[in-house]
Amino acid sequence: MPTQLLVGPKAPSGKNTIVRRSGTPPSSSLPVPANGRSMANASRRVAASHGAERSRTIRAMPRHEDADPAPGRSAGRAPRNPGGPSVPGEPAPPGFLDSFAWHPEPELLGVRDEAVSREALRAAGAATWEAALDYLYDHAFVRAMGSPAGYAELRRTYFGDAGGPGAAPAIPTSWPELLDEFRARIAPHTVSAWHPRSYGYFTPPPLTASVLGEMLSQVTQQGVDVWHAGPVSAFVEEEVVRWLCDLVGYGPGSFGLLTSGGVMANFIAMALARDVQATRRLGLDRPPRGRDLERLRIYTSDQTHFSIGRAIDELGFPPECLVLVEADDDFRLRGADVAAAVAADRAAGLTPIAISAVAGATNTGSVDAIGELADVATREDLWLHVDAAYGAAARLSARDARRVPDLDRAQSVTVDPHKWFFQAYDIGGLMVRRGADLEAVFGSRRPEYYRSGHAPMPSPEHGGDGDAGHGEAGQLNFWKLGFEGTRRWRALKLWLSWKHLGTAGFGRLVEANIDLAAHLARRVAADPEFEALPAVPPLSVVCFRHRPDGLAEGAELDAHQDAIQAALEESGDGWLSTTRLRGGTWLRAGILNTQATVADVDRLLEHLRVLGRG
Numbered sequence: 001m002p003t004q005l006l007v008g009p010k011a012p013s014g015k016n017t018i019v020r021r022s023g024t025p026p027s028s029s030l031p032v033p034a035n036g037r038s039m040a041n042a043s044r045r046v047a048a049s050h051g052a053e054r055s056r057t058i059r060a061m062p063r064h065e066d067a068d069p070a071p072g073r074s075a076g077r078a079p080r081n082p083g084g085p086s087v088p089g090e091p092a093p094p095g096f097l098d099s100f101a102w103h104p105e106p107e108l109l110g111v112r113d114e115a116v117s118r119e120a121l122r123a124a125g126a127a128t129w130e131a132a133l134d135y136l137y138d139h140a141f142v143r144a145m146g147s148p149a150g151y152a153e154l155r156r157t158y159f160g161d162a163g164g165p166g167a168a169p170a171i172p173t174s175w176p177e178l179l180d181e182f183r184a185r186i187a188p189h190t191v192s193a194w195h196p197r198s199y200g201y202f203t204p205p206p207l208t209a210s211v212l213g214e215m216l217s218q219v220t221q222q223g224v225d226v227w228h229a230g231p232v233s234a235f236v237e238e239e240v241v242r243w244l245c246d247l248v249g250y251g252p253g254s255f256g257l258l259t260s261g262g263v264m265a266n267f268i269a270m271a272l273a274r275d276v277q278a279t280r281r282l283g284l285d286r287p288p289r290g291r292d293l294e295r296l297r298i299y300t301s302d303q304t305h306f307s308i309g310r311a312i313d314e315l316g317f318p319p320e321c322l323v324l325v326e327a328d329d330d331f332r333l334r335g336a337d338v339a340a341a342v343a344a345d346r347a348a349g350l351t352p353i354a355i356s357a358v359a360g361a362t363n364t365g366s367v368d369a370i371g372e373l374a375d376v377a378t379r380e381d382l383w384l385h386v387d388a389a390y391g392a393a394a395r396l397s398a399r400d401a402r403r404v405p406d407l408d409r410a411q412s413v414t415v416d417p418h419k420w421f422f423q424a425y426d427i428g429g430l431m432v433r434r435g436a437d438l439e440a441v442f443g444s445r446r447p448e449y450y451r452s453g454h455a456p457m458p459s460p461e462h463g464g465d466g467d468a469g470h471g472e473a474g475q476l477n478f479w480k481l482g483f484e485g486t487r488r489w490r491a492l493k494l495w496l497s498w499k500h501l502g503t504a505g506f507g508r509l510v511e512a513n514i515d516l517a518a519h520l521a522r523r524v525a526a527d528p529e530f531e532a533l534p535a536v537p538p539l540s541v542v543c544f545r546h547r548p549d550g551l552a553e554g555a556e557l558d559a560h561q562d563a564i565q566a567a568l569e570e571s572g573d574g575w576l577s578t579t580r581l582r583g584g585t586w587l588r589a590g591i592l593n594t595q596a597t598v599a600d601v602d603r604l605l606e607h608l609r610v611l612g613r614g
C-alpha cells in the first residue's frame, strides 16, 4: 500500500504533525510548525495525486482557453488557499498552472503562485525529510552496510531480471510514489556513514547544519563562477576560504577556492607548480608545455594520494617526472631523503620544481615531515604542496594542532571539508599562499558570455575584439581561479556548520575521533591476537590485522583479513576498509564519526575476533 501524507492531530505544543500511513515500517512523526495556514489542502492534494495512475499519458500542453486541469484542480489562478495570506510579488498569469496539468502534481512544477504551491511544497519537503529520517532510523543506524552486501547480488536486487538499467522514465510519477520507491529500493541498500561502527573511507556522517545548508544552496541555485551569477555566494566562499587560510596559518595575500574534493584541489596545485614555478625556473616567457616538461621533477612519497600522479599525467608531464621517494618506518616523507633525490637529479642535469607532501595520508594518516621538507624546498627553490585533505582538520583543535604543523610554510595546501569537517559531499578546497597565482594560471581566457566578469578584451590586433566588458576592477570571479565553469555553492553548508559549532566545537569532534583511534590502538597492542601498523596512530586512522595462531605470513594472512572484512560487511554490524602496507593486507579503520563511542570500538574489535576465529 502506498504511503499517504495526512495532517495529524495538533500536538499539545500547537504544532501539526505529518503522519505516514502506509504498509511500510512505522516511522516517527515530524512536527511541522503551525503558522496559521492550513496544510490540509496541500497534503490531501499530494495524497490524492499519489493515487494517480502511473500509466497516464502525457497530454499536449493545453492552451489557456481549453485547459483541462487534472481532476480536483481548478483552472486558472483561482486561489486554492482561500482566506490564506496575500500573495507577495507578481501574481501568476491566468491559467499558469494549467500548462503543468499533464503532471499529477502541477503545483510542484509551476511554483510561482504562493497561494497554490507553498503548502504543496511544504508537504513535499516534510514528506521528504520524513523519508530521510526513516532512512536514518530504519537503516543507517541499523546496518553499517546495506543488504545484500555483495556486488552481483545487489545488482540483481536493484535491476531485477533486466540485469541492468532500463529505458528512462517516459511518464511522470508522483512524489509520494517516488519516496516509496526510495524507501523500498534504495534506502535499505546503502553504506551508512552514520552507523556508530562505520569506520571506512574518509566518509563522515554529515553535520545537520551541513545537510540543511546543502538544501538551502540548492534551492537558491547560485552559480559561483562569474560574480553576477552568485553575488553574495562569492562573498560567502571568500569568507570560508579566509577561515581555511587562517586555519592553515596563511597571512594576507593568501587565497583559495573550494573544489569538488582533494583530487581536483591537488590537480590545481600541480598546475600551479607547473605554470608558476617551472615557468620561472626555466626562465620562460610562457608556461612550459610539451618537451619543456620532460626534464622537470616533482618529489613525493610512496604514501601520496593517487591524484598527484594523475594530475602529473593529465598536465602533460611524462611519467618519470614524478619521483617516488620511499617513506620512513612511520610512513613519513623525510627532508633528507628528498634532498638526496634532488641532488642526484640535479647532477643528472634535471630540473627539480616541486615537492608534494601529505599531511594525513589516506593509508595510515601519516604526516610527512613538513618542516624538514619546507627547509629543502626553500634551499632548492621548489614549490611545496601539502595534501592535507584529511589532516588539516586536526588544526581545528588547540590540543591536536601540533600533529599537523608547518602548513603555513607550503606554497599550497589541500583541505577537504567533506572529510574531517563532517560536511555533506561535496566540498574540497585548495589554499594558496600567494593567492594571485590562481588567476595568473587559470584566468587568462576571456569567455564572451562572462564579459561582466573580466577586464577589457585586447584590441583586434592582439586577438580580442576590444570589448570593454563591464566587470569592476578587483571583482571576485571564481571561474578565473580554477578549472570549473559553473560552480556549486559549496561554501554555504560549511559557513553554517562553522557558525553552528564554532572552531572549538569542531575541535571537540576531531579530538573525540583521535581519542577513539588511540583507544583502538591501545586495545590492539594489548591483545596478542591483533597487531597495528603503525603502533600509534598519527591521527584517527588505525591499520591493524588479526593474527590467529597457525596462519602463515603472506597470502594466507592477507586472505584472512579480506575474509574478515567481507564477513563484517555481510553482518552489517560495522564497516572497515582494507589497504596494503609493506606488501601485506591490513584492516583500516578511518574513524571520522561523530556517533561512535568507546563501547562501539570495543564491540567492533570483539566482533572481528569472533569473525576471525570462524
Ligand SMILES: Cc1ncc(COP(=O)(O)O)c(C=O)c1O
Residues within 6 Å of the ligand: 202, 260, 261, 262, 263, 264, 305, 307, 358, 360, 361, 362, 387, 388, 389, 390, 416, 428
Ligand atoms: C590524502 C587525500 N588526498 C586527496 C584525496 C582525494 O579526495 P577526494 O576523493 O575527495 O577528491 C583523498 C581521499 O581520500 C585523501 O585521502
